[in-house]
Structure formats: C-alpha cells, structure tokens
Amino acid sequence: MSARRFINILVLALALASIAMAAQSPADIEHDIGNKVYCLCGCVTSLNTCPHLNCEVKAEMQKIIRADLSQGKTEPEILQDLVDRYGEKVLAAPPPHGFNLTAWILPSVGLLIGLFLAVTFVRRWLRPAVQAAALSGGAPPDESVRAAVEEEMKKYVD
C-alpha cells in the first residue's frame, strides 16, 4: 500500500468516525434539550433535573419535545418551538441577542479589563527598578545573594 493511499484511507476513516461520533440518537437530543431548558413548574431547575415526582409540567414539555423529534425537527427547531410556546424564560441561558448579549459579553470584558489592569500594575511597579535597587542598598544583588534571600524568606514567611 502506498503512503498516499494509506493517508487517504486514514482521512476517510477519521471523517467517518467523526460523523459517527457527531450523530446523536433522539434520546441524546432529548437529553441535551432537557439540559438547555428549565422546567416551568416552579422548581427552578432544568427539565432533566426537576426534583418533583410525577411533575405534570415536565411531562407536558417532554411530550412536546418527543413529538417534535418524531416529526424530524432539529435541536434548534425544537428549542424555538418551546420558546414560541413558553417564552424565552424557558431557556436555561439567555439567547445571545439584544440586551441579553451583555450577559455573555460582560464576563469576558471583565476578564480582559482585569488582565489589562493586572498587566498595567505589574508594569508600573516594575518601572522604578533603579529606585528599588537604591533603596535596597545600591546595585541589584547577584544571583547567589538573591538565592540566599529567597531561601531565608521561604524559611520564615512562606
């Protein structure tokens, strides 16, 4: 078998494997949807985790999902069907449009601003290195002195 042929077969096998891995059974899709929507019985948990025994609301919502699945609807279509029936509050996460976008964006913005501030502080505190050296008694200590200081600090204050 030539190397080229081997690579072709390998690529084909990987593609088939990924398709097989991506294919979900209706039960898997139902389970996924159950994690993405809330049960509206008042339990304040997802459909899959509603703690109420024989919850009628849960049963009704599951019935809708199963009916949609049997009609061959995709996951986004089923979620949209639930939103049409119950409103956006049925979704366990706010859909990323309009004002809801801020819910998704703000944590990332906060993370970036925090990173910017941390980097800014580090740079600012680093700048007067000469002053630090002067305060600590002139020239910066060499590696052996630094290592000794580190060792002492570890002993006493770590």
Place this chain on the structure above:
Amino acid sequence: MNQIGAVGLIAALVFAIYGMITGAVAGKLRSPRILKSAQRAVLGFFAMTTLAVVSLEYLILTNDFHSAYVASHSSRELPLLYKIPVLWAGQEGSLLFWTWLLSIYVALAVLLNRKKNRQLMPYIIAICMGVGTFFSLITFAVANPFNQLSLATASGVTPYAPPDGNGLNPTLQFHSMVAHPPMLYLGYVGFAVPFAFAMSALMTRQLGDNWIRVTRRWTMVPWMFLGTGIVLGGQWAYHVLGWGGYWAWDPVENASLLPWLSGTAFLHSVMIQEKRGMLKVWNMVLIIVTFFLSIFGTFLTRSGIISSVHAFAQSNIGSWFSVFLAIIAVFSLTVLFLRLDFLKSENRLDSVISRESGFLFNNWILLAAVLAVLWGTIFPIISKAVENQTVTVGPPFFNKVMVPIGLLLLFLTGAGPLLAWRKTSFQSIKRNFVAPLIFAGIVGVILFFAGVRHLYTWMSLFLCAFVAASIIGEFYKGARTRMKSSKENFFSAVYNLTMRNTRRYGGYIVHFGIVLIFVGLAGQAFRYETQGLMGPGDILRAKNYLFRCESFTSGQRANYQYERVSLAVTDDGHALTVMRPERRFFIAEQQPLSHVALRSDLARDLYVVMAGRDPDSGKAIIHVIINPLVQWVWIGGMVVLLGTILALIPSRIERQMADMHKSHAEAAEAQHVR
C-alpha cells in the same frame, strides 16, 4: 419561654446599640474605661442572643404550637435530629441564628484580644455591634420568631395552639442539612470580624502588617466553614433532590460561592502584603468585597428576590438589606478613601515572573470568577428592570463562562507555588516546571488513548496531574533536604517539614484537595443515565450493570409513609448488591419525596431513584444514573478542610515570628501611649 425569648431579643438589641456607641466613643476618646464597658456589652449581647436561641429551641423541642414559628416549621412526629435544625429552617429563626453566631464571633474576638490590639478593639467592637444591631433589629421588628398565634373571639383575642404543626420541609430532613446551614452561616457571619479589623485599622491609622497577621486566622476560619458548607450543600442536593448532581449554579449556591471566591483572593493577596508590603489598598478592597458579598448572600437567600430551589424562607426583608448593603458600601469605601495616603506600597516588583505576579494573576482570575458568577446571578433582575423580560440564567451559561476560568485558576494553583518570590530565573522555571509537565503530559497521552476526547475534560485532568505533581514535588524536595540535613526517614521528614511550616504545607494540601474536586467534576463528562418501568422480574440495563426488580414493599415510619422497590444489581453477570430506592410521603407536610439508593466507590456511583408509579401499568418508574468519580468531590472537600485546619495550627516558625511581632507591637503601643 416565649416571653423570655422575646425579652432576650430586645435586650440583645439594646446591648448591640450600646456596644456600637460605646465602642465608637472608646475609639475616639481612647478611653480604657469606656472600652471595658463596650466589651461587657459584647458579652451581654452574646448572653442575651444565647437566651433567645435557647428559648426558641425549647419551644421547638416541647412542641409549643402557641409559637407561630414552631407551628409553621415543626410537628409532633418530627424526629429529634430534625427538630434541632428547625431553628434555622425558617426566616425568623435563621436570622436569630445569624445574630447568635455573630455574637459568638464577637465575644471570642473580645476575649482573645483582652490584652492585644487594644487600639483596634474599640472600633472592631463598634463595627461588629453595628452589624449586630442591624440583625437584632430585623429579627425583632420584621421577622420575630417569638410571635404567638392567637384567635379573635367575641371576648377578645385569645392565645391559640393548633393540635399539630405544619412540619419541616421534607427536603430539609436529611443529615447533611443539619450541618450545612450552620456551616454556611458560620462562613457568612465570620467575615464580619476581619472586615471590622480592616475598618478599625483604617480608622486608627494602624496600617502596618499587624492587622493582616491578626486577621489571617479570622479570615481562614469563616472561609473554611463556608467551603465546608458549600460541599455539604452539594451532598444534600446530590442525596435529596434526586437528579444525580450536586451543583446547579442556583442563585443561592452562587451566593455562597461569591464570598468564598473573594475570600480566597484575599487569603492569597495578604501574603504579598505580609512579605513585601504591597497591595495594601487591594487587600482592603478584597475584604470589603468579601464582607459585602457575605451579606449579599444572606440577602439573596432570605429575601426571595431571585427564585431558587434553596430559598426555603422568603419575606419582605429585601429593602432592609438593601439599605444595610448601601451603608456598608458607603461607610467602608469612604473610610478607605480617606486613608489612601497611608496605604502606599513599600516595595516594587523585581520581575514579571515571580510569586508576587502569580498571586496578582490568581487575584485577577478569582475576581473575574466573582464578576461572572455575580453577573449571571443578578442578570435576571437586571433584564427584568431594563427590558421587562423574564430570562433564566442557568447551568448552560455558567458552564460556558466558568469552565475556562476554572481551568486557568487550576493552572495557577499548580504554577504559583513553583515561582520564587521576587524573581524566578529561567533555570528555576526549568527545574521546577519540567517534572510536573512531563508527568502531566504522560497522563494526558494516556487519557487521550483511553478515550478522553472532550477538550475541557481532558484539559482539566491534564492540569490536575500537573498541579498534583507540582505539590508532591514540593513535599518531596523539602523532605529530601531534611533527610540530608537531619538524617530523618522520609515520613518523619514530611511530617516535620509540614509541622514546621503549617501555613505553607497546609496550603499545598488545600490545593491538593481542590485538584481532587476538579477530578470529581471532570467525571461528570462520563455520566450515563437511563430510565425504565419496572415490575417484579423486570430487568433494566445501564451499561454493564443489570438491575432486576425483586420486590415492592410499603410501610410507615414516624413521620412518613414509604414505598420501596428492591433491585438486585449485577455487574457483568456478577452479583453486586441490592439497591432499595424509596418514594416517601410526608404526612404532616403532605409532600412526596424520593429517597435515593446509592452505591458508591472511588470509580463511580450507582444512583437509583424511584420517580413514582406509571399510572397505566402500576410499575415503578426507575431512573438509573452512573456517575463517575463523584466521591472525589467529597474527598477533595475533606482534604481542603484538613489542609485549612493544618494551616490554622501555629507552626514553630510562626510562633517565633509572632513573639517578635508582639514585642514590636508592644513597643509601638508603649510609644503611642507616651
């Protein structure tokens, strides 16, 4: 007893107000006599809240249904074990309990500082008693647990007692629920003390590192309780709610996580101030944020402003808390602003790659986590206010946002301790990072070929291996040095090393516990569940396990009726165990509840719920979940607890340092008095 409790509550309020005023006056006038009076007020506050708590417990234990609180939350058949937690099961009792725990903390702070920190104590008392005033006031005026039931008759109003109470919410009748709320409350309440120390240090301009050293333990204790409370809450959810999980990013769960995260940032950040005299303003901000979030958490739990599966007690106390939160924010930020000049950094960074920078980035990640959780938790309120739209922010949101943050934090947990103070040379990085990275790499390859392909799960386990290796490496290097110098065997060397510097090695053990928790969390990616209708003889397959329905039984216990199904379980054909999930019906409360059957080992939990009966066939609806690695979450929680306890034990080095600081402080105080 009702009257005695009510008097105790009023007296506690009076003592709190008196302590707050005399504490502030003693601080202003520097009067030892007034300080003594304030200290006595603290002890009086403790005695009176204790009286109120004992009175309420007495009413609960004696089934005195004249008490509106007892009639609402207890019943005659409630077992004794669950009568005690009735104290904190309802709004009124829990606020009284909060006040009582505060009184214990403040009394301890006063007793342990009779001869120490005398300049700080007046304002510490004033601030803690200010918090005590707020809680005793709302307990007295808004949510009084000593209200009595009465009937309006033609001859006037007469006392009334129903024959039995409404009972305790069945979901609260679980052993970890006995300990979970007190742990959480000990966490929330306890942050009042380090906050008071910080404010007092600002007000008295005693802004050396003394307040930081003194408050480290006062912060670690509530942090430990809060963490333990969070884990116990997870256990409760896992065992009681019947959905096979332990964390659902519920607003009340989030409320407990927020001060824990900011408290974690504070505990790391104070080390930089202790060692380098840096981040002084930041540490003040962190302790203010932590205390604010702990009150905010109590507010979320108790106000009912956000719907939650855990919000067992709700009433209209939201406006009181809003005002109190505003007072805390304005007061603390004003005091901080006025003292900014005293909080100048004493040192500079020597290098970008240093332990200091590691802590700084750790703080960045922790605060980003706080922001993300807080924002997700309050977003439904904001959306309602801005858009008049009801949205839900649940696990899909938090998992997407928090998993990357958690992984970054996990990386820093391993990398931080490998960085040296001041400056880390390239050689040092190579020396310290190579072995953990090689180990993690080997684990990563094994995981990949074992079928772990989910990116976050793989990364989580890879980082767990890295952090675990770095921690074990630190113990090994330290022990090897001792073995060479002291001729000790390995185990003695590890023990002596740990006890010589409990703070450092206790911290490593805490980190190791966090690693174990992450291992448990990663297991959720391999969760498997199935459901089936089962009558006698029916079989349900879940992976390699077969569940065969053996029998149905039913009966009655003290406060509930039950229906139980026995399932013989085989693993690959070998008999494993018999599991007996139950469906219970609580009589007084008229509520059904499933009782989970669980078989746990270190690899996985078999989690079986009897969800009810199929109305058509009469068969049991059996839900089976195979939950891998869950036990590691609980083990990790215990390791974190042990590590924290170890870090709280004073080490020999610390005792020497404390003596040195004590003599410095005494000299400074003597100079101040002169």
